[in-house]
Amino acid sequence: MTERFMLSRRDLLKTSAAGAALGLASASFPISRAFAAAVTVGFIYVGPKDDYGYNQAHAEGAATLKAIEGISVVEEENVPETVDVQKSMESMINLDGASLIFPTSFGYFDPHMLAMCAKFPDVQFRHCGGMWNKDKHPMNAGSYFGYIGMGQYLNGVAAGHATKTKKIGFVAAKPIPQVLLN
Structure with missing residues (x-):
């Protein structure tokens, strides 16, 4: 396998998360002639x-x-x-x-x-x-607001594993549902 086609774990996680989000979003909102x-x-x-x-x-x-x-x-x-x-x-x-x-x-x-x-x-x-x-x-x-809880969880796990300490922090800017769910 050449260098050109190699993916790091980080790239694989990012691509998988983006693909899953896109797939879920498109399946949830089929476009049809409704008007x-x-x-x-x-x-x-x-x-x-x-x-x-x-x-x-x-x-x-x-x-x-x-x-x-x-x-x-x-x-x-x-x-x-x-x-x-x-x-x-x-x-x-x-x-x-x-x-x-x-x-x-x-x-x-x-x-x-x-x-x-x-x-x-x-x-x-x-x-x-x-x-x-x-x-x-x-x-x-x-x-x-899209249901992104599982994706956020997986991103947090991946981010934690990418650190030397295996820990991350989160600062909530506003006390609104989509922030507090993190």
């Missing part, structure tokens, strides 16, 4: 779409939606977590006709997305994270 009429979907990003993080993951999802007949996508990058995001959402609704909006940053949820939910009850808003509560928030709001 009778054209739909406009808005995506708002706090930074650039090619950041190798949440923005890019959402931009890749938006690109997949664009390929589906009857769905148009509007996107806006580099929108700060201020009233500017409310202006972006309002513009997508009033000017572009968006009926589903994905404000993708953590800081967009409260108060910005919630304010727009109250102002536009016929528009659906979905936020990446576990912040939405059916008893507390409007019904045209919602949140989503």
